[in-house]
Amino acid sequence: MGKFKIGDLVRFVDEPIEGHITSFQKNDLIGVTDDTGFEIPVLASKITLVHGNMRREDDELEASAPHIPHKFVEKGILLAIAGEHKDGLARLHIINETSYELLISISEVNGNKVKGIFADKVSINDSVQFYSANFATVGKWPTFRIQILRHSSSTQQFTNPINKEQRIRPVDLTNQKVSNELLGERIWYYEIDKEDEDIGIEKLKTHFIPHRPK
Numbered sequence: 248m249g250k251f252k253i254g255d256l257v258r259f260v261d262e263p264i265e266g267h268i269t270s271f272q273k274n275d276l277i278g279v280t281d282d283t284g285f286e287i288p289v290l291a292s293k294i295t296l297v298h299g300n301m302r303r304e305d306d307e308l309e310a311s312a313p314h315i316p317h318k319f320v321e322k323g324i325l326l327a328i329a330g331e332h333k334d335g336l337a338r339l340h341i342i343n344e345t346s347y348e349l350l351i352s353i354s355e356v357n358g359n360k361v362k363g364i365f366a367d368k369v370s371i372n373d374s375v376q377f378y379s380a381n382f383a384t385v386g387k388w389p390t391f392r393i394q395i396l397r398h399s400s401s402t403q404q405f406t407n408p409i410n411k412e413q414r415i416r417p418v419d420l421t422n423q424k425v426s427n428e429l430l431g432e433r434i435w436y437y438e439i440d441k442e443d444e445d446i447g448i449e450k451l452k453t454h455f456i457p458h459r460p461k
Contacts, residue, residue: 250296251277257294265297319403320346324395324440326413327374328420329432332382339378339415342429342436343369347397347406353377355389356412374429382420390414393439413437 251257255268257279269286270278277294278286323344330337343349349369354361365377380388395409424433 251291251294256297258297259289260293260295317346319399319401320344321403322438322440324349324409324438325427325434325436326391326393326439327427327430327434327436328415329430329434330382332420335381335383337380337382337385338376339380340374340376340430340434341369341393341439342374342427343371344429345397345440346371347399350396350398351375351377352394354392354394356392357389361392372429385415385417385420388415395439409440411439413439 251268251271253268253270256265257268257277258265259279264279264281264287266279266281266287268277269280272278272288275291276288277291279289279294280286323342325340325342325344327340327342328337329340341349341351341353348371351365351367351369352363353365354363367375367377369375378391391413393409393411393413397406397409419437420435422435424435426432427434427436
């Protein structure tokens with residue numbers, strides 16, 4: 248039928264009807280099926296193409312996947328230790344596997360005082376090295392005070408700033424390392440944004456204080 252193809256969206260010239268071409272018939276008739284599923288025979292001269300919404304039989308048909316928004320990742324801020332004991336040098340990183348941008352400040356703790364040693368922004372799915380030291384002196388590495396603000400331009404649940412101390416214990420570096428995709432090497436790590444278990448004062452009393460007869 249010349250310019251028409253099966254699947255074309257067409258409009259009737261004399262009536263307010265639209266539908267898709269579903270068949271070609273004798274005597275220059277075309278079968279047009281409307282939204283109700285009813286096929287209407289109509290002369291080819293009495294329909295016109297609806298441009299911008301045509302589906303050609305000879306087009307390559309591709310199943311368009313529905314748009315699925317990326318899941319927002321809330322957890323995954325790591326303090327990572329990379330390097331090999333035999334090489335001597337340990338490299339300490341903050342790894343951000345979350346969907347937040349991070350503003351971080353890291354200090355050395357000395358009694359009741361702190362000394363800032365590093366401050367920077369860590370982008371989404373990125374990492375930054377903040378310290379290096381010798382594996383042989385791990386027992387003398389400082390206790391780190393880690394403070395982190397989590398920022399997102401999309402609407403998310405409110406999060407409190409992270410404010411915690413972390414000491415690297417020699418025994419922790421005897422555990423097996425795990426591969427990390429962002430650093431591209433094997434690491435030991437601590438989960439900085441892991442919630443500390445709050446067992447509560449009542450549970451502490453139950454656990455440590457024996458029940459006494461009244």
